[in-house]
Amino acid sequence: MAGGEPPANLSAQLPLAAHTTWKVGGPAEWFGEPSSEEELQAMARWAWERGLPWRLIGAGSNLLISDSGLAGLTLCSRRLQGSQLDASTGLVEARAGEPIPTLARRAARAGLSGLEWAVGIPGTVGGAVAMNAGAQGGCTAEVLRDVTVVAPDSGSVPFILPASSLEFAYRHSRLQEEPLLVLSARFQLSAGHDPRAIDRRTSANLQSRTGTQPYHLPSCGSVFRNPEPLKAGRLIEELGLKGCTVGGAMVSPMHANFIVNTGEATAAQINRLIERVQERVRQAHGLELHPEVKRLGSFDRATMSD
Numbered sequence: 412m413a414g415g416e417p418p419a420n421l422s423a424q425l426p427l428a429a430h431t432t433w434k435v436g437g438p439a440e441w442f443g444e445p446s447s448e449e450e451l452q453a454m455a456r457w458a459w460e461r462g463l464p465w466r467l468i469g470a471g472s473n474l475l476i477s478d479s480g481l482a483g484l485t486l487c488s489r490r491l492q493g494s495q496l497d498a499s500t501g502l503v504e505a506r507a508g509e510p511i512p513t514l515a516r517r518a519a520r521a522g523l524s525g526l527e528w529a530v531g532i533p534g535t536v537g538g539a540v541a542m543n544a545g546a547q548g549g550c551t552a553e554v555l556r557d558v559t560v561v562a563p564d565s566g567s568v569p570f571i572l573p574a575s576s577l578e579f580a581y582r583h584s585r586l587q588e589e590p591l592l593v594l595s596a597r598f599q600l601s602a603g604h605d606p607r608a609i610d611r612r613t614s615a616n617l618q619s620r621t622g623t624q625p626y627h628l629p630s631c632g633s634v635f636r637n638p639e640p641l642k643a644g645r646l647i648e649e650l651g652l653k654g655c656t657v658g659g660a661m662v663s664p665m666h667a668n669f670i671v672n673t674g675e676a677t678a679a680q681i682n683r684l685i686e687r688v689q690e691r692v693r694q695a696h697g698l699e700l701h702p703e704v705k706r707l708g709s710f711d712r713a714t715m716s717d
Contacts, residue, residue, distance in 0.1 A: 477708025
């Protein structure tokens with residue numbers, strides 16, 4: 412496919428470490444941070460017309476980006492923020508880049524219940540929908556009504572997918588496989604509650620997370636899916652792996668399902684530590700721990716070092 416000059420607001424060879432919560436990742440061949448849905452579509456269309464691979468990231472949590480960087484176009488939705496809440500009906504609409512903790516706080520202040528669990532999740536609305544983010548016993552699928560998406564090709568227009576069509580499962584939706592851009596989402600919350608009571612529950616959830624998880628160091632959030640009914644963190648802790656390191660990557664002494672960047676970690680070191688933990692759990696329990704974190708780019712074992 413042919414294409415013209417890149418849109419004016421695209422950057423070439425932009426390092427991605429500053430755009431991930433792990434603070435690692437090589438350069439994007441092309442990088443765009445659109446400030447409108449129209450600009451987002453134009454950037455994605457440019458890549459589609461040139462046959463370039465593209466992907467959309469939000470806050471950069473739940474991502475491990477290769478040290479060698481990413482080919483094609485990387486789009487970041489963090490400027491696409493904003494939300495509208497109807498306190499009488501409980502209907503909430505938010506743009507893809509709206510931070511999910513911000514939305515949870517706004518909902519609490521309006522007396523809307525259903526997002527109290529989301530206050531400590533370091534992600535955006537778009538990412539929460541795509542990953543079916545969850546915590547504290549709640550998840551996105553339980554409150555999502557529908558999502559507005561668009562394909563990157565030149566003839567497409569935005570359309571709505573109801574939540575029932577997203578094939579939600581544990582930390583999964585069909586949006587992880589389909590080439591669609593999330594523009595916004597609507598949530599159906601429970602209205603008419605005392606805002607002070609909702610805010611107290613929201614604050615208690617945040618305090619519980621910050622008191623047991625290593626928010627003081629860069630991480631991606633939980634690394635592994637829980638092999639229900641077992642908990643990944645408990646399995647890792649019982650094997651004495653808290654504090655285990657590969658270079659600057661360390662299994663958190665605070666919570667064993669977190670791998671933190673102690674300052675100078677590389678993506679390769681983090682990936683090797685993920686594999687080391689998987690290997691130890693496999694040997695001890697015959698269980699396969701599956702990462703929640705999504706790897707982007709090339710992870711060649713030959714280039715990894717401890």
